[in-house]
Amino acid sequence: MRFSMLSQVFSQMFKKPFTNKFPAKYIPSSTTKFLEDVGAGRAKTIPPVETPPNFRGKIQYDKEKCIGCKLCIKVCPTEAIEYKEKEKKIKIYLARCCFCSQCNDVCPTNCLSMGNEFLLADTDKYSKDLIVE
Amino acid sequence: MNPEATTKTTYRLPIGPIHPALKEPVAFEFEIDGERIVDVDVSLGHIHRSIEWAGMRRNPIQNLYLAERICGICSYCHPMAFALAVERAAGIEVPERADYLRVIQAELERICSHLLWAGVAAHEIGFDSVLFLTWQIREKALDLTEYLTGNRVTKAITMIGGVRRDITKDMHPMIHETMNYFKDNFEKLRHVYLDDKTFKMRSQGVGILTKEDALKLCACGPTTRASGIKKDVRLDQPYFAFGDLDFDYVTPDVLTGEVNGDVYDRIIVRLLEVKQSIELIEQCLDQMPKGDIVSEPKIAKLLATLKKAKGEGIGRMEAPRGEVFHYVKLDGNEYPYCWKVRAPTYSNILPWMPMLRGEQIADIPIVAASTDPCMSCTNRVAIVDTDKKYELNKEELHRLSVEKTRRLMK
Amino acid sequence: MAKGLSKSFKKALWVYHCNTGSCNGCDIEIIAALCPRYDVERFGIKLVGSPRHADALLITGPVTRQMEKKVKRIYEQMPDPKAVICVGNCGNTGDVFYESYNLVGPIDNIIPVDVHVIGCPPRPEAIINAVAKAWVKLETLEAK
């Protein structure tokens, strides 16, 4: 067959599109207004591709269980975990974290676990919601 | 300057290091005689992030994640070869179930990497619809990787002495379903890549690497197998559980009966390897023994044993692009004393010289991409002429390549 | 960010990808965002081959010593209303390569960065979310 790709292209026309239209089908005329509507519940965004069970997303830190043993700092490959001397707790910079969840495995009281939130983008890399306290 | 004295000189054509759409920066320097390439000179190092030096200042557990970011596409082979080297240096035994789990991850990554490469090769010739078709199939492989390891690209599943996550019984249906999806689409891919007239014209007889050159330049991976050399670490020196599975070397004569070491043969070898990987994963799934998945679950204890370990070890593994080689020397303190990494493209750079010599400029993208280099680049071309200097960027170079396809089609 | 924005700037955001020494994990996620499953083409986002026609610069990787001059040149070559989106933690803070003799620091040491995408590598949807944040930032500029 001269062009074996032609049959693919034609058969693709009658199939359901493979795209998962994430925030919305096309650009809203004003994104800020669209995001306010979504916040207020008037508009609905199409959800992203759902994450599997133990997906490695934004890290969650259970402050009470932490005993300040600093094992996670010893094992973190990106120096993303800072130790706070006075209250014997840790502070994790998400801008440095490489989401390897090695700290979860080493933590004796397993107070660290990986959430599944992954839409993390911000204008300032050390902003409040990018530091897990 | 009297006319007789002027001999025909060649132009020096520097292909700038900067960053095409996909590949990493490496700088070529071509000697061009008219349209033909006379000589090739490559300067690397634009992505030299001093990983080996940094590895000597961190403990082996942290080095695993440093090794994982050496190359994003084969991000499983480097930490695994590093883990093999450390296990052999420190004398750590790996349970059998972990060997099988490691094989499954290795073959799944080979499928992802070869599909990625096939899409890029099609894009280089100007076949964007095939790129979208191939990457649409690859999304399924990424979903499976995310399901098994938690992240689409950086798998973070290697641990010194075993594997970090198990594949339980209720994960098997998802794996079998994805493998069947690949099997149905494999015939479609083979038909598109191997029977298409355009692919044949642009890749047959182009960028030939003779068997003798490949052996002398110590090339490795699909590039050498496409030249007919049986060199595959999974079979020569079987690590993990490759010794128990039955499969054979993949060379082009398995499908077409003859070997001529050009770009077309490299496409054949890679597609056959995808087919082989699917069978290997299924063999592993039903032969997997029971048992624990890592020899030392408590990381603190593992760090202590590694701290006291002394000795040197090498880890060799067959990555999608060729043989990955790690050498580690531990001498009894926390950080390894020496860590040498050799990515497969390291030894596939010299074969570019015989391949590209005598080719046209328009063939540079497809020939350079045919060895599936982890760092090749054809973005900015500045043709230095005696009087005028003009720039061809990837857009024009790509258009040049697409035009050649159309010219051949007439 | 830049002054004097027109309506159409947002509708057809042409994107130029620049890899300053990344492990190309983020680069394949950028290309995956262009492929059928996430298809940013429906937002008018197109990958262009040269910085001269690009509106946004998707930059990845901790900048190596050789690439520093070139990244500055790329930034100057881009026409003025431009946005810089730094994809992946390598560009934000040099992720695992935080200490080296051949790297010259996170990208905002060299060029001003507008949106940082966190992740190693970020999922294609995270890149789409970052582009949406870039639009929000653009609109605040339009309002001024």
Place this chain on the structure above:
Amino acid sequence: MTKQLTPEEIVKSFKDEFKTKIKDTRIEKHIAGTKKNELIHIWMNVDRSVFKNVVKHLMTLEEYPHLAVTSGYDMGKTIKLVYHFSIYFGVRYREISLNITVELPKPNPTIETITDLIPGALITEQEKQEMLGIKVKGIPKDKRVFISDDFPKGIYPWRRDEAGPEKMIRNLHEVKK
């Protein structure tokens, strides 16, 4: 294929020819998988003076040995290079890894090139020159591969002494403000 020697025969063939110049050879057998198949690594120390002949002798065992890479590290007074060869590839389970360690005194760390025997060794020799500051005699293309040209001359990144990269280190986490 040439006749396949067992690991012990290989070591003996080296020892007969070079006698005392080959020191502390050791054969490692590693097992993998349920069938416990063996992987064989041979390690040997070779004196610098006979290194080229050792490689020539190795070429008699296998016509085209596969040189993976040369690793090198700084031992204080000497620089050690480990050449990683592998022979008998092509037949299942048969490949043997051969690692030859050569010690170079730090005052004049020079070694002959093997690119005339194995052309594939060019890039790894160039890398050793720029990373460890050794001099490879007779290297066809004496040029820097991985480090940029504006990198200061006398600094060798893998050295642990004063020629090390201490001055060049940058920590990317220093927040600029």
